[in-house]
Amino acid sequence: MRYLPLSPAERAEMLGVIGAASVDDLFVDVPEAARLNGPIADLPMHASEMAVERHMTRLAAKNLSAGSAPFFLGAGAYRHHVPASVDHLIQRGEFLTAYTPYQPEIAQGTLQVLFEFQTQVARLFGTDIANASMYDGSTACWEAILMAARVTRKGKAVLSGGLHPHYGEVVRTMARFTGDEIVSLDTDLTAEPDDAAVIGAIDDKTSCVVVQYPDVLGRIPDLAAIAEAAHATGALLVAVVTEPVALGLIEAPGALGADIVVGEGQSLGVGLQFGGPYLGLFGCREKFVRQMPGRLCGQTVDAEGKRGFVLTLSTREQHIRREKATSNICTNSGLCALAFSIHLTLLGGKGLAQLAAVNHAKAQALVERLTRIPGVELLNQVYFNEVTLVLSRDAREVVRELADRGVLGGVSLGRLFPVADGLHKGLLVAATETTTSEDIETFATELEALLVGVPA
Amino acid sequence: MSAVNAAGWKPTMGETGEGGPAMQTASGDYGLMLEEALIFELGSADKSGVDIDAPERAPAAGLAKFLRKGAPALPGLTEPEAVRHYTRLSRQNYAIDLGPFPLGSCTMKHNPRLNEKMARLPGFADVHPMQPQSTVEGALEVIEQLADWLITLTGMASVAMSPKAGAHGELCGLLCIRAALDARGEQRDVVLVPESAHGTNPATAAFAGFKVESIPATPDGRVDVEALKAKLGPNVAGVMITNPNTCGLFEPEMKAIGDAVHAAGGYVYCDGANFNAIVGKVRPGDLGVDAMHINLHKTFSTPHGGGGPGAGPVVLSEALAPFAPLPFVTRGADGSIHLVEEENRGEGHAQAFGRMVAFHGQMGMFTRALTYILSHGADGLRQVAEDAVLNANYVLRSCEDVLPAPFAKSGPCMHEALFSDAGLAEGFSTLDIAKGLIDEGFHPMTVYFPLVVKGAMLVEPTETESKAGLDRFIASLRSLAERAKAGDQSLHSAPHFAPRRRLDETQAARKPVLVWQD
């Protein structure tokens, strides 16, 4: 077995040192009845690298990868070009095979990266501080709601109808068990986001309002107005960013008054990966620091006065606070945070702005072409790189039929919002810098073929 | 007292006050010991390592009022500068690839590179989580095949694949228990947790809305079964047991505990952090477990990545299986694979307690774990457990004469050896041994955990250490124990040869500096 260094002779020698007759003597504490006497039946035995590679490659080949088809999906996961050096660097063994930096003297590489990452996230979000990342955007969103409850000592969160429905599901699932009150506003096919409904739902018991920016339909809410209304009653504004590239073009939520900004960092450096691992981003005002969830890296000095970094404020965390911790989270998403940070360093502020501008321009080109098709209407005039189209037929079927024609043509609102009536003709399409004019033309041709001649 | 360095070479660079003034270089670097500035000191916002074409059109008029005022203040670097920055930083990290990483409870084993290669196949890495099912059959099959292995290896009925890490898996298991109790119409609000448990257990129970009651340990490092039984009653939702436990011992009464808990109407959650010790040797399902998370980043070798991402699928008993969260992958009688989401939950998964993540969980970890499992097979996995336990017992018996091993008399350990700092010279403790190990070129073991042993040192070598590697580690650990017994003051200031000396954690916590200020 290529991964197991001990030879039979060494095993025998070691058993001699231990004073055991056989390795089974080391399992004496396992009740005899529960011990398996050989490899579990009906399972395959070990396999060569070549054989495993063949098996996995065959499975991979059953999938239509985004890069091999015209591709227009978004809805919380975006396909961006990741520079080759990102993946090369994160595969350095010193990053890949290190543990959580609990021994800071020999983990300064990881720790300095986390400090740089925290600063990058804070600057991107326009918040004072940020943590060292969380599982993903949806879990970060729930953690933000919990934190808002701790800060305001109130227990009612209002979710905008523009929040990604899976994020809403995660929040409602968790709140059912913790007893937090969640008010979920409806999602409607309107050109404007539901700012007025959000503001109308705020009352004295509201701990926070949760608003996605841009929202799940691609609309852009007026965060400043919502922040003002929330603050008037002592509630916090939690802004949710599922496409961080947007912040190269539109104003940072923190600059518009958001108190906590969370998001999904997958867009930068991480790739699609069928949904994970991704990384949750979490920034907030400095005065809330002791209420923050997740790991934090802080600057300090060593015994010789040299600058160094450590994990800090760990008394908030589970391994010390146990049942009183701010969160039960034990890991961050370290390697994804590294990839995010490297990608952002390669871009730089101006590069990010340029990338965002290209994304928006591609989306404009996509919208322009698709809306020329009879049976396609644009829902929102204001968007970043993703918009909602209203088709003349059920978009779910259209998406499936497009896939049969080799086009990955967006996400249907019918799949995202299975219980909401009236959304089933909605189709969410996204464009990024990876989108080509040929892709757009193929998409338009196939979509037209599916829509034209089919009665509304 | 043995020599600091058996090879006879003792670097003195950077040591002030011990052997005269330190030699200074103009650069601040010393040969291959390289310092590295922050990107905020190196880069600028108008520098970039990515060439991006100019946008073909200006922003739409409607966007005008939302536009950002100026580019974000994010420093950029060109590719050569960026590659150098991160490569230099990487060299300040210890890693499995450099040597043994014997962190107890963490299972820092070798990460096979085939796993990395397979996870990067475009068919896995470049697939969107919401593509139509007809275009992701292979991805769903990976989830289903891995699920099938986990079910078989644990002897359980089902598995929830979406939890993102061990603690998230714990939460998933406890929420399944809550949902099952709700379905029974029962209000049980207490979860019993042994005092030796990892801090995540009580944190998770509290997060899931339960009250936590602690169960003491026996003098031989096991759960006090009688104390546990005495606490059972109509308000107890379940217990959380770690097996093998955090002292590195198997809980021989696991089945009896499970029977008693079930008889009292509760459920058994098993923390599967230490599954590496028993994979292929024992099935938790045969011991009465109702739910157990499996850290794919421990037992199944997905990389720790400097603190994540992990993955924490949860295997479930018949009683809890119906409540597993969405999305959920099933295989039909005809062999076809189905993805159950909110819209089709009625198809056999109507009791799902909800959703824990935006998409399908840690797909990138599933491909790695499945690759690892297929490489090892049923025979190799069994050998993994045997070698992991053998290596730990070898360390235990090779060091117990110089470091007290509080539970060694009661028999062999499982995959980790537990020592204490009793008997060191006055003023010397576990921390000195740990920091001394850094100077010896090793990563320290887990220290001060479990809490039930004062000055605990928990050594988990894993099966991927060679005997020669273990012998070197043992020699270093023995040397350090002897130096600490002899009162070698230089240990107090260790490490001397790491990129940094001991860091001031008090200053970091009193006046937190969490972001760079220009």
Place this chain on the structure above:
Amino acid sequence: MTRYFTEDHEWIDVEGDLGTVGITDYAQGQLGDITFVDLPATGATVSKGDSVSVVDSVKAASDIYTPASGTITEVNEGLADEPELVNTDAEVGGWLFRITLSDASELGSLMDEAAYKTYVESL
């Protein structure tokens, strides 16, 4: 003014119906470098034994239980910038909060200085 002690190592100075609460020098020594003190909200009504405050050191967070019931009237704002006062001056300048006592009879169950000294020596 009379000083009383608890088994959890809080002290309370009582003058009339006003109490001042802190942790003992022994307790700060056990905790090590204090990094942060989470103080109660003024105006809060608390019952004897409630966890009202948390004292953090680098590796530990310790709950502080009020030795008596009443209403919190004042907290030691200086600890926000100088939590180390609890280390350097635990029993005077490092006080945590002041409380208006609602039931002076509760003090009867607390230790006096001599009893506390004996108690600490027994630990």
